Amino acid sequence: MATTTDSASTERTPPSGGAGAGRRWAMLAVSTLAQTASAVALHGPAFLIPVLHGREGLSLATAGLVSAAPMAGVLLSLVAWGLVVDRRGERLVLGCGLAATAIAALLAASARGPVGWGLWLFVAGAAAASANAASGRVVVGWFPAHRRGLAMGIRQMAQPLGVAVAAVTMAVLAEQHGVRVALLVPAVAAALACVAVVTVVRDPPRPARTVEATRSPYRSDRTLARIHGVSMLLVVPQFLVWTYSLAWLVTDRAWSAASAGTLVAVTQVCGAVGRIAVGHLSDRVGSRMRPLRWVAAAVVATMVLLGVAAHEEWAVAVLLLVVASTVTVADNGLAFTAVAERAGPFWSGRALGVQNTGQFLAAAAVPPVAGALVAWTGYAVTFASASAFALAALPLVPVRAESAPRRRSP
Template sequence: MTRTARYRWVILGVATFTQAATGFFVQGIGAMSVHLQRDLELNTTQLGLLLSAAQLLPLAGLLVAGRLLDRHDERWVVGIGALVVAAALALAGVAPGYLSLLAVLLIVGAGYSTIQPGGSKSVASWFGASQRGLAMGIRQAGLPLGGALAAFVLPAMAAAYGWRSTVLAGAVIALAGAVAFMTLYRRPPNRRPVPATSRVRLELLREPYMKKIVLSGTSMVSVHSGLGVLTVLYLHEVTSLSAAVAALVYVAVQCAGALGRICLAAWSDRHAAGRYACVLTCLIAVIIGMLALTTPLGRSPVAACLLFVWLGFFGIGWYGPWITYAAESAPPDHTGFALGLAMAVNQVAIVLAPFVLGLLTDLTGGFAPAWILLSALTAVTLVATVRL
């Protein structure tokens, strides 16, 4: 039993690493925005489409992945998905231009569909309720940690060797994540996959807890996407920071998000009002931060940097308590599908937000409308979910 208890930390480590490795390149697109716009002659809308392309196929892929996870071992479902990500990125390294890169990123999204629900279910099944929030927070910190490393490394690589070198680096790292998960992951003792006797339960969307999950998830992933596509451009164009310094601030934003996912999820283990109260706190904090960016504070380099770090902590960190709440609220025999369903609905916002926010920025010639739109969406969610 002691050995088994220790091995759960190995599971947590490999799930976190695989999460970071497979999301490495896509999370770095925002940090490379200045370089990609220059090398591929892109506007903000086209840049947003790159992020949207990587998130399109998971609209259906997450539902398929959820059903596979309820029937089969996470080891192979997650591992094969990570291999698909690595292979697609290797192909993108020889893509002739923007349209080819868009097409390859669609395949990346298909492979990544297994990583989020698979890793979440893996960690949730190994940890008890008293430590599940902390464990899920650490695991979910893998995405912003990968993003922070990508934001630090990829712009420098793009400047020195061109954007294709960054894609190939992403392929190698994703391959390492696939090999690690398939080598080290094991199912918890005495647990077997649930037989596939129950039908797909889209009616889960009618449950009050699922409405909270979907509404809050949709608004907050929009905020996360907005930070990804606009942070570096905003700091470069509005506060006149250099592209290199703006990318370093984005590293700090991602690190704040990773810290937020751990701290907020650990807080949810002990919060008297439950895990969703922590999500509500994040909604309020994001509204404050986004609105502050539209004031003169948002034009001050120091104040803007601090506001983006604040938004990183809450606007990325929300995912820790949110995913734990989702995993614990789902029916035991439908955990994989419920997670996949919630994430699939989120994907609608993940696909649309970068494109819509980029287009809005291009059409208005400023960033304030994007921040106001995100604030309004978050405020509506706050009011709606408090009443459920």
């Protein structure tokens, strides 16, 4: 980036290694597909909450716990997958992880009851974490610094797109045919992505190993830790909106599951476009952290307004839900890119694993805790309370530290 003193940040030529521009964009497309399949497996179960609660007889908190099982699996595997990425490469991790995700999701579809669903969704989440650890490294490794913000913004749109796919498929299938049929969606998505990865993806080139290059970036630099902390705080409003927007529309606004799922899908497309725009903006302004601070401020304002509108039952509350779904996801690509650039090519896999572990640690707590809070105070107060997390993140964004020398970019 232009704000750093590292020469790697201002390189104007693509990385070497025998891949032309067309091949790099193809790998970006497949990496995005892999991350989309992972997002379906991780976040799709949230759209089963109305059926788990209304038809299967689970309490709202228990249904939220089942939906959080994939994220709990992620927590135990992200750093391990990142270590394998650093040692063995991205293609192997993506191929094996997506295959295991497809198998675990298929077993979840054949399970009976919340224990079986939770167990196999936990395994599916642990396997799907491979895409979080490796697909971003493919993008950062193959694209030069002045295009990484845009490229990573495209890759990061996979998460809201995965949520959109789950919203228009799993929610409707669960309502019409039951939970077991709905759980076939992540199995099919992961299997298709696995085939694409094996066909297209190649490991990006890495420089020679040196003592300096392989030294831990966490020893003398708190910048990475601050980015991790900011991301953990900002993920709370993001996952609150993702997890309970459909349930709010169905229960409080009396929408059908199909209509609510369609709106959620639209909001996720808006979020995907927003990630691309913010990533491109970071390339233009030569900074990842300044746009990240702008996004955090927007989240504070939006969640407060959404809470007020939901409490007053204003029609504009639905529009504010769309805005909230857009701005709460905009930070991920900025933080993800900054972590990979700061950590360097021999630590970025583990650093990205730590980054996502922190996010999913916070995210895994959101469904059950927010479910209990909704039952106690209602959706309006729950939405507004999420603004406190974004407000706490504002002073932690390391804008000044961004201009300090960092490790060589991947």
